[in-house]
Amino acid sequence: MAHADNSYYIPHGSHWPLTGSIGLFGIMIGASIWLNGSGIGPLVLSIGFAVLLFMIFGWFRLVINESEGGQYNSEVDTSFRMGMGWFIFSEVMFFAAFFGALFYARGIAVPWLGGDSNNFFTNELLWNNFTATWPTNGPDDLGGKFETLGPWGIPALNTAILLTSGITLTIAHHALQKGSRGILSMFLAATFILGFIFMGFQAYEYIHAYQELNLTMESGIYGSTFFLLTGFHGLHVTIGATMLVVIWLRCLRGHFKPDHHFAFEAVAWYWHFVDVVWLFLFIFVYWL
Amino acid sequence: MSDSTHDDHDTKPTGLKRWLFTTNHKDIGTLYLVTSLIMFFVGGSMAMMIRLELFQPGLQFIDPQFFNSLVTVHALVMVFGAVMPAFVGLANWMIPMMIGAPDMALPRLNNWSFWLLPFAFTLLILTFFLPGGAPAGGWTLYPPLVLQTGDSFPFLVFAVHLLGASSIMGAINIIVTIMNMRAPGMTLMKMPMFVWTWLITAYLLIAVMPVLAGAVTMLLTDRFFGTSFFNAAGGGDPVLFQHVFWFFGHPEVYIMILPSFGVISQIVPAFSRKPLFGFSSMVYATASIAFLSFIVWAHHMFTTGMPIAGQLYFMLGTMLIAIPTGVKIFNWLATMWKGELTFETPMLFAIGFILMFAIGGFSGLMMAIVPVDYQYHDTYFIVAHFHYTLVPGSVFALMGAAYYWLPKWTGYYYNEKIGQWHFWTSAVFVNVLFFPQHFLGLAGMPRRIPDYPTQFADFNMVSSIGGFLFGASQLLFVWAVISSVKGKQKAPAKAWEGAEGLEWTLPSPAPYHSFNTPPKVD
Numbered sequence: 124m125a126h127a128d129n130s131y132y133i134p135h136g137s138h139w140p141l142t143g144s145i146g147l148f149g150i151m152i153g154a155s156i157w158l159n160g161s162g163i164g165p166l167v168l169s170i171g172f173a174v175l176l177f178m179i180f181g182w183f184r185l186v187i188n189e190s191e192g193g194q195y196n197s198e199v200d201t202s203f204r205m206g207m208g209w210f211i212f213s214e215v216m217f218f219a220a221f222f223g224a225l226f227y228a229r230g231i232a233v234p235w236l237g238g239d240s241n242n243f244f245t246n247e248l249l250w251n252n253f254t255a256t257w258p259t260n261g262p263d264d265l266g267g268k269f270e271t272l273g274p275w276g277i278p279a280l281n282t283a284i285l286l287t288s289g290i291t292l293t294i295a296h297h298a299l300q301k302g303s304r305g306i307l308s309m310f311l312a313a314t315f316i317l318g319f320i321f322m323g324f325q326a327y328e329y330i331h332a333y334q335e336l337n338l339t340m341e342s343g344i345y346g347s348t349f350f351l352l353t354g355f356h357g358l359h360v361t362i363g364a365t366m367l368v369v370i371w372l373r374c375l376r377g378h379f380k381p382d383h384h385f386a387f388e389a390v391a392w393y394w395h396f397v398d399v400v401w402l403f404l405f406i407f408v409y410w411l
Numbered sequence: 412m413s414d415s416t417h418d419d420h421d422t423k424p425t426g427l428k429r430w431l432f433t434t435n436h437k438d439i440g441t442l443y444l445v446t447s448l449i450m451f452f453v454g455g456s457m458a459m460m461i462r463l464e465l466f467q468p469g470l471q472f473i474d475p476q477f478f479n480s481l482v483t484v485h486a487l488v489m490v491f492g493a494v495m496p497a498f499v500g501l502a503n504w505m506i507p508m509m510i511g512a513p514d515m516a517l518p519r520l521n522n523w524s525f526w527l528l529p530f531a532f533t534l535l536i537l538t539f540f541l542p543g544g545a546p547a548g549g550w551t552l553y554p555p556l557v558l559q560t561g562d563s564f565p566f567l568v569f570a571v572h573l574l575g576a577s578s579i580m581g582a583i584n585i586i587v588t589i590m591n592m593r594a595p596g597m598t599l600m601k602m603p604m605f606v607w608t609w610l611i612t613a614y615l616l617i618a619v620m621p622v623l624a625g626a627v628t629m630l631l632t633d634r635f636f637g638t639s640f641f642n643a644a645g646g647g648d649p650v651l652f653q654h655v656f657w658f659f660g661h662p663e664v665y666i667m668i669l670p671s672f673g674v675i676s677q678i679v680p681a682f683s684r685k686p687l688f689g690f691s692s693m694v695y696a697t698a699s700i701a702f703l704s705f706i707v708w709a710h711h712m713f714t715t716g717m718p719i720a721g722q723l724y725f726m727l728g729t730m731l732i733a734i735p736t737g738v739k740i741f742n743w744l745a746t747m748w749k750g751e752l753t754f755e756t757p758m759l760f761a762i763g764f765i766l767m768f769a770i771g772g773f774s775g776l777m778m779a780i781v782p783v784d785y786q787y788h789d790t791y792f793i794v795a796h797f798h799y800t801l802v803p804g805s806v807f808a809l810m811g812a813a814y815y816w817l818p819k820w821t822g823y824y825y826n827e828k829i830g831q832w833h834f835w836t837s838a839v840f841v842n843v844l845f846f847p848q849h850f851l852g853l854a855g856m857p858r859r860i861p862d863y864p865t866q867f868a869d870f871n872m873v874s875s876i877g878g879f880l881f882g883a884s885q886l887l888f889v890w891a892v893i894s895s896v897k898g899k900q901k902a903p904a905k906a907w908e909g910a911e912g913l914e915w916t917l918p919s920p921a922p923y924h925s926f927n928t929p930p931k932v933d
């Protein structure tokens with residue numbers, strides 16, 4: 124049922140949003156009671172996740188079918204594009220909160236504990252003997268002595284991997300626009316394989332940090348900012364790579380046209396966003 | 412599924428499914444508005460308990476821990492449950508009609524942003540029944556105090572996450588609708604002021620709600636996973652939380668007031684029978700307020716210890732906001748100047764808003780002055796200030812908006828006599844309720860304390876009496892809404908003689924889908 128471009132399109136009602144809310148509710152109740160020490164927490168949490176996955180699967184399948192059925196006109200396409208752009212902006216602001224915490228700790232909190240600005244007596248009376256340095260786990264040496272991961276080993280390699288994946292993704296996009304489906308699926312596969320290699324290295328680094336360097340989430344403010352920033356980034360890489368796999372499977376099924384492939388572009392934008400966040404992480408968390 | 416009918420004709424699903432699965436902007440708007448009215452009374456009943464305890468010095472009715480829980484949850488419910496959803500409800504109902512669109516741009520997302528709310532409120536209200544009671548550290552969630560919350564702590568954090576997700580989705584939808592769904596000829600500078608203010612508000616929401624989510628996430632990991640963001644022993648700083656929180660919190664107060672400005676800018680011209688004075692200056696003033704809101708947050712933190720340069724910067728930056736706000740007030744007054752004014756209920760609420768919001772604005776200016784703020788900080792003066800901006804501010808704008816658009820929503824006028832009574836009782840008692848709190852604060856009464864020295868007894872009793880009567884007068888609003896729903900007097904398409912805009916070209920009540928083909932705008 125194709126729509127003329129000059130009339131409006133309104134999707135029919137759907138139970139998927141409500142299903143998603145129920146899933147999230149289960150996740151949050153489960154996580155809360157688990158954190159409070161209840162034994163059934165993990166079970167409730169898993170049920171919540173299952174419902175959420177069911178929703179994601181079902182909702183996307185519905186939308187993909189509608190899109191492939193030619194129901195979406197160019198106005199819907201533009202709405203999707205704008206929506207994705209603003210969603211990525213909200214993600215940028217989420218990371219901004221954690222980068223803000225990092226800069227505040229390094230620029231203000233730690234120097235002040237060391238007596239900087241007008242905090243001479245804070246240092247003298249409360250935290251005597253503490254000298255402000257970075258990295259630090261604070262005046263109480265929380266979590267004990269630790270070492271950090273230098274930038275020029277695996278992190279630099281991971282930077283190269285993510286940057287390369289950005290290039291392979293762009294090649295795939297150009298191939299899609301030109302209709303070269305073989306190159307498209309090959310470079311798309313290369314992109315998510317690079318993403319999974321990145322995640323493998325990150326997992327290896329985390330194990331290394333916990334087992335050999337004694338660098339943990341409990342290593343004061345350094346460990347806190349390090350693990351939350353890289354952890355949320357890793358979560359986003361995992362989501363992004365999974366979405367790339369889905370897009371790849373859709374390409375194999377012959378989805379997308381050279382001039383009509385919003386989902387491909389949305390995932391590509393997301394992937395580039397994850398890439399840029401990593402560059403900031405590499406510079407401000409690992410390097411400087 | 413793909414060949415089933417999609418409702419681009421005027422078919423209306425029925426029964427419970429209509430409300431659960433709806434993609435219709437009017438249905439979702441109604442859900443938002445009804446929910447916010449319910450939460451207004453939930454939060455209001457907490458306020459009544461607070462005023463009851465404060466009626467006399469000493470501890471009479473509730474224990475201090477529960478009092479602090481009431482203060483905390485009252486604020487969270489009113490901010491996230493009453494005021495914000497009410498404005499999103501208005502946006503849902505009105506924006507598509509005002510810009511000549513059939514619906515919101517992303518209707519299923521719209522459904523989801525509403526249907527997250529009931530679950531979030533369930534998480535929040537549930538905390539009253541958990542060991543350790545509801546959160547009691549204040550709505551600002553400052554560590555280390557908030558980290559002492561009992562079992563309700565993770566529920567609190569996740570409720571904030573859900574509310575934030577709902578707001579972000581709602582805001583994305585509003586921006587996309589405005590940017591992509593305007594009828595041909597509806598240029599940006601022809602958009603009604605309500606649409607303009609919501610466009611800017613939605614931008615603020617997307618920018619700051621994720622920051623709040625980040626802040627509460629850090630609280631969660633500090634409490635359960637051993638991080639030290641807000642722990643000085645580990646090199647962190649509790650004040651860091653205040654910075655992150657108020658980076659969200661200050662724009663948040665504009666999220667609650669900018670759409671009010673939009674509402675007032677619709678109502679005042681309609682009942683003055685004159686176009687809005689200085690339309691483009693209104694747009695620029697709104698945008699400057701939004702911009703400034705990002706760079707003044709630390710005026711909430713003058714007493715936490717800040718270098719003198721920081722204090723000066725945040726003081727002067729805050730005072731700058733008075734300029735665009737003043738532009739707005741003068742534009743409304745100039746709109747009324749030499750107009751043919753009539754004083755139906757919406758106009759009364761609009762005038763009440765202008766007068767009393769100005770009081771809240773001026774007390775805000777007073778608090779922006781650093782040395783004076785040292786005296787006001789955490790006293791009842793602050794409580795008086797923000798209640799003036801939020802109650803005769805945002806809530807009056809919401810009431811005015813409801814009276815203004817009820818005939819469009821239901822097809823019938825409300826009972827004007829009840830509306831007038833509602834306004835006058837609200838306007839009188841809101842001042843009896845909050846004006847004495849300025850004096851209490853100046854005399855040094857701290858906020859969030861269930862007991863006080865006898866020197867504060869008289870003003871507290873006056874304030875409590877005002878509170879009970881203000882609370883009771885809000886029942887008149889319910890009566891007025893019912894009078895419109897059950898309606899006797901039919902409203903024409905253009906329900907108010909001086910009202911302008913596309914929404915008044917549609918019949919009353921508005922059809923299920925607003926515009927199936929784009930209207931012409933010239």
Ligand SMILES: [Cu+2]
Nearest residue numbers: 661708710711
């Ligand atoms: Cu502020």
